[in-house]
Amino acid sequence: MRQQTDVMMERLAQWVRIPSLSCDPDHAVDVTRSARWLSASLRDSGFPVVEEWRTAGLPAVYACWPADDPGAPTVLVYSHHDVNAVIDEEWHETEPFAGVLREGRLHGRGASDAKGQVLCHLWALRAHLAATGRRAPAVTVKFLIEGEEEIGSVHLDSLLARHRRELRADVVMVSDTMLWSTDKPAVCTGVRGAVSATLTVSAARHDIHNGAVAGAAGNPLTELSRLLGSLREENGRVAVPGFYDQVEDPSASERAQLAAIAPNEPQWLARTGAFGARGETGFSILERVWLRPAAEVTSLLGGRPELPGLGVIPATATAGLVFRLVPGQQADDIAQCVRQWVEQRVGSGFTFDLDLPSSRSDPYTTPTDHPAFTALEQAISRALGAPPVHMRNGGAAPAAQLARAVEAPVLFYGTGLLEDGWHSADERVEVQALVQGAETLAHWLSALPAAMA
Structure with a gap:
């Protein structure tokens, strides 16, 4: 397992070393290089269909691996391969695009947001095939990995409209989100x-x-x-x-779920780097961040x-x-x-x-009674040894946009943590979070056909 993890981290480090900065026109060629690196990795993993989808801006990557059973459900995985801006002199642990593995963390822009999350799905698919002995996954797996998320997904609508047929799916999995911690299982049920x-x-x-x-x-x-x-x-x-x-005011059950996570203020301040907790009176820190x-x-x-x-x-x-x-x-x-x-x-x-740019997003809440969500809860329990509580994510993702275009429910599973430094200096990803994520998603892929039968 250690050897496999080392190989996984080296592949992620290679991708992190491509400075796919969508916000800088001088790096447009690097965003294209990033798309082609991912395309090659998908082909090497066995995907029979891999395409680079051009837009009026920067490229997205689409891939499809059909299940042997034509009646099996279809999963569409959404994430992004572009990264946020960097200010070189503010990085102290490593250079922004060094891709350095140190003390259980891989450092570099995009390691957590969201290249690590994309590769987590790829590793999960490989683990699923190895564990089941299958030559094709138990469900049809599609990827849509865009190259403009960090600049507002400005051409995502046109991509979704132009490729509606290819993107048909029974469930969408958005992997551009965070966990609460690696030792306290939680599943995201919605985004602002x-x-x-x-x-x-x-x-x-x-x-x-x-x-x-x-x-x-x-x-x-x-x-x-x-x-x-x-x-x-x-x-x-x-x-x-x-x-x-x-x-819509949060329900008592939602507030109870967040109370089960219950960070105290000093812990939250230490993890985020904030000096103080402020916000709407009458709500806890997590309620302010996730439900208000x-x-x-x-x-x-x-x-x-x-x-x-x-x-x-x-x-x-x-x-x-x-x-x-x-x-x-x-x-x-x-x-x-x-x-x-x-x-x-x-x-x-x-x-x-x-x-007021038109690239805006509506909030989205997962239908938690959907069988794919139940299967995800069970997969998390199996991988982490305890049932997950429900959490939210305070940032935005184009979940509502995807749900409308694909006409399918959206689930969330990401491997980011508060400490990972998204959009700031010294971004990193926890190797443990990626390994747990790959195990969780491998269990989920195996369980989906029976869950959605």
Whole structure:
């Protein structure tokens, strides 16, 4: 087993060393290299159908391995092979794309989010075939691994529409999510949705010398700060009118499931690196992160801090915003609420531009009475030795989008952990999480035909 794990980690390290940064046009060729590396790995594993699907942007990879039994169920695995941006000088453990294995962790951008998760499914399929002696899997397995998730899945809709026939499936498995820990079994039952926005406030046609107009001209930094300061109420609720109109309150059973995980605040702070826990009054940390909506400022730009002696009032200031959505909320409705809030709140003497990209996602909840979900719970129990509690994920994934396009329920199984450093420096993945994941998914593949019969 140790030898197999070492081989698995070396393959993942090879893939991590390809800097598939979808956010940087200079790395578009690397995203294509990443797609071709994955395509070769899928063919080497036995997939008879492997295709590189072109988009108007960056390529996705599709693969299909039919079951011997034409009546067997079909599973579509979704994830992504592009990675988030890096700031080289902030990485201390390794260089961002070194792919270094050290003390049970593989370090590098994409190791956890989400190249490790993709290969976990591939290793699970190999284990399933080895354990059963089959030449083909017990279920038809399809992969859709896109190359633009980190920039909002901008061409996913067109891919899903153009390839509807190839993507037909009985169940979708999204693997771009997190576990709670490697020693406390938990299964994800849903994700929040997301609406991103960029708000630019302007006060003049150009920067103006501070001494000439200070006290009389509008300052976009001040106005934007005022707006952002009014985004949330003292009790932590989002102050945008209409934001909570369709929110479905968590059930008592859902809150009880999260209470079973029950991290104390110091543990959560240590794992996340946060200095304090804030949020909506009356809800626990996990309820705030998984079951309640939120609004966050992700960037704030304005002025010329690199030229402090310039002494000007800037013409513009810009903020990035993300609104996290929960069951009941619809992304398009929330985008409209945000637009109306900005229109009503920007003061006189200022203009604004609000960009609300169409690449947004609705929240999604797995139907936990589906037999494929029951089989997943049983597979986790078998691999980890105890039945899993139910958790959620606070980030977004295109689950609702996939469910609508494929017309199939969506399940979640990922191998990320809070400590893995997604979207920050020193990303890594726990080897134990990948090994447990491969074992879990191998059991799941074997159990699906009987579960869905």
